[in-house]
Amino acid sequence: MLRTLVGFGGFGLFWGAWGASLPAVRAESGVGDGELGIALLMVGLGALASMRFTGYLIDRYGGVVLPVVVVLFGLCGVLPAFATDVVTLSGALFLLGVTSGATDVAINATGSHAEAVTGKPLMNLAHGIFSVAVVIASLGTAALRTAGADALPVLGGVGVTIAVAAVVVLAPGSRANLQASTEPKSKRRLEPVLLVFGGLCALAYVVENAWQSWSAVHLDTSLDAAPGLASSAPAVFAAAAATGRIAGNALLRRLRPVQLLVAGGIIAAAGSIVAATAGSAWPALIGIGVAGLGTSVCAPTIIGMTGAWAGPERRAGAISTVTTLAYLGFLLGPAAVGAASSAWSLPVALGGVAVLALLVAALGPVAARQSEREPTTFQS
Structure with a gap:
């Protein structure tokens, strides 16, 4: 249960900080509104590219996938702060989308597994923690921006926090960890x-x-x-x-x-x-x-x-x-x-x-x- 709640909390922490940091990312990368809209599409495309494959990886290799994708997500979340034009921003947001989609699947799979193991509901609580983290991170980032912070220290601080949490809390080893599947490939079909x-x-x-x-x-x-x-x-x-x-x-x-x-x-x-x-x-x-x-x-x-x-x-x-x-x-x-x-x-x-x-x-x-x-x- 703890792994699920920490995973969702970290996910919400980033997206709350991201929304409040977006004006700074736009200004520091020097893109216009139209270019920003194009770049933001890359988040969705990246996520769509990774989500199905992440599910396969979890079924194949078990819970080790969760900390790996969360660490990568934390690291890629910092990349937009280094963008200098629409091309580099689009590339950074595509990588962010890839790792975000993978993290989304991994934390939901972990939560569903915890529900099955404990026999108790968890998914709504986990998504609630996500929403709470979004609100807290949004307000915190707004305060930092008011104090003069630019995108790098905000996104960098959140990224480090997420990566550390992934290593300390989300690493495999608990009994609630997802197990690798031995299901034959022939049964893996879209039903x-x-x-x-x-x-x-x-x-x-x-x-x-x-x-x-x-x-x-x-x-x-x-x-x-x-x-x-x-x-x-x-x-x-x-x-x-x-x-x-x-x-x-x-x-x-x-x-x-x-x-x-x-x-x-x-x-x-x-x-x-x-x-x-x-x-x-x-x-x-x-x-x-x-x-x-x-x-x-x-x-x-x-x-x-x-x-x-x-x-x-x-x-x-x-x-x-x-x-x-x-x-x-x-x-x-x-x-x-x-x-x-x-x-x-x-x-x-x-x-x-x-x-x-x-x-x-x-x-x-x-x-x-x-x-x-x-x-x-x-x-x-």
Whole structure:
């Protein structure tokens, strides 16, 4: 359990610091907004390139993969601070994406394995720790930037912290360590159930990243909120997500995963409708928080259901497949909202996000029927 929570905490620590450091990275590399947008695409491409392969490596070699990829992630997280133009920044962000995608798969596989070993829920708590770390790192980095720190000491300090944690805490040796698989290669195939889990998780990520990316813009442009109030929207969403995941982990001692998933989708839809149709900033901000509470439990619950279904011999490979498909939703969500906003309006586009959240709730029982093939259950 400790390895899982430390892994997710380190992952959130970096991405919280990264978001707050991005203006410094942009300025120090000398790129414009368009060039920065192109460079940022490399993060997603790198992640997509590594996620499936990482699942294979974990199934083949076991838990030794986790500390290796986390150390590489910590080191590559510093590279953008050395970029001097769009080419070097793009290269640095591609490597960051490769190691980020690998780390994402490794920590989720470790968490799913810990759930199976202990018989107790963990994934929502782990994702909640990620959200808490994002908020803490964002605020800490903002304070350092206010004091005059540039990108290198911030990203360097976070990178060293992550690497040290990987060596000290995440290194193999505990009984919770992932085991290498002896499953014949002929059984390693893409099964339809993984498409169900992956598609459902992608929908959940579309909802999540749509509000994370567009909430501040919605308050600013649609509702004419003051700059300070508008800029607080992503932090409100992240804080609500952390609360929802930690609470959701406790609720799984009393609820079945599908019940939490359905409830989360309905709550996310309700919050999305309130935020999209609000006539002023404060009701919209409340709706954003409610949407964060609801959508926060969806993806971790689906990933946990995937691991329970797959069993020990192919758990990492199954999770890597689902997270790869889900990551497509994470990447395409903000772009889809932008396209819909151009065609209609931003409130209409964000109202469509509520429909997707309801779809997650409606399709949750379908995924549950697939997961019933695995006998693993949660115990209080």
